[in-house]
Amino acid sequence: xxxxxxxxxxxxxxxxxxxxxxxxxxxxxxxxxxxxxxxxxxxxxxxxxxxxxxxxxxxxxxxxxxxxxxxxxxxxxxxxxxxxxxxxxxxxxxxxxxxxxxxxxxxxxxxxxxxxx
Amino acid sequence: xxxxxxxxxxxxxxxxxxxxxxxxxxxxxxxxxxxxxxxxxxxxxxxxxxxxxxxxxxxxxxxxxxxxxxxxxxxxxxxxxxxxxxxxxxxxxxxxxxxxxxxxxxxxxxxxxxxxxxxxxxxxxxxxxxxxxxxxxxxxxxxxxxxxxxxxxxx
Numbered sequence: 001x002x003x004x005x006x007x008x009x010x011x012x013x014x015x016x017x018x019x020x021x022x023x024x025x026x027x028x029x030x031x032x033x034x035x036x037x038x039x040x041x042x043x044x045x046x047x048x049x050x051x052x053x054x055x056x057x058x059x060x061x062x063x064x065x066x067x068x069x070x071x072x073x074x075x076x077x078x079x080x081x082x083x084x085x086x087x088x089x090x091x092x093x094x095x096x097x098x099x100x101x102x103x104x105x106x107x108x109x110x111x112x113x114x115x116x117x
Numbered sequence: 118x119x120x121x122x123x124x125x126x127x128x129x130x131x132x133x134x135x136x137x138x139x140x141x142x143x144x145x146x147x148x149x150x151x152x153x154x155x156x157x158x159x160x161x162x163x164x165x166x167x168x169x170x171x172x173x174x175x176x177x178x179x180x181x182x183x184x185x186x187x188x189x190x191x192x193x194x195x196x197x198x199x200x201x202x203x204x205x206x207x208x209x210x211x212x213x214x215x216x217x218x219x220x221x222x223x224x225x226x227x228x229x230x231x232x233x234x235x236x237x238x239x240x241x242x243x244x245x246x247x248x249x250x251x252x253x254x255x256x257x258x259x260x261x262x263x264x265x266x267x268x269x270x271x272x
Contacts, residue, residue, distance in 0.1 A: 062229045083162045
């Protein structure tokens, strides 16, 4: 798994590539926790190049949501492949995360939201 | 240690002992098996995820870990389906009757436990559990024909 952090003034954005499974989950969890500890309330995960995710990977997203939601923050997920989108669908997590087709759209939506429009 | 036995007839078997050590190698081997069988990427993902979640369930929640424990995974590809058998020496556990978490209400409390089992039960076409000789036996059927037809219909 490769994690790339994209610098943004108001959001924590991570591009996650490869496999997000039980062995790689702790690395992403630490990256996200560090960002949230620094005050980020918007978490965007770009899964355009994500090939695999299991329940351990989903668990990180849910825990981030549980932390951000009471603060008015949100978790955005973008670029998921069709077969991974099915997992979000059947687990019901697509109803709590903001799902977007790609990173540009996610950032646009976030910009709109942050401007109160 | 992961032991792999396979042939060219669409069957493969793995033995993990201790089970918690070689899960990544197991999943890589299953992915390769799926490629060799000509399975679609979406179907290979479904297959790998089901095995991943069930083996994790055995090692983490079923206490099937350590040198004296084993998990065996056998996969057989047939014309219209794929049959996965998982046999472990852990505590009795029937994933077909274990309560599932509720779906996520919008902006409500979200459960993080049980997601793996929930995915398995929704992604598999059939799951059968039995307990014999102090082992858990799971037989999971995935209908390849149905899934591939669904993909074709989407196009």
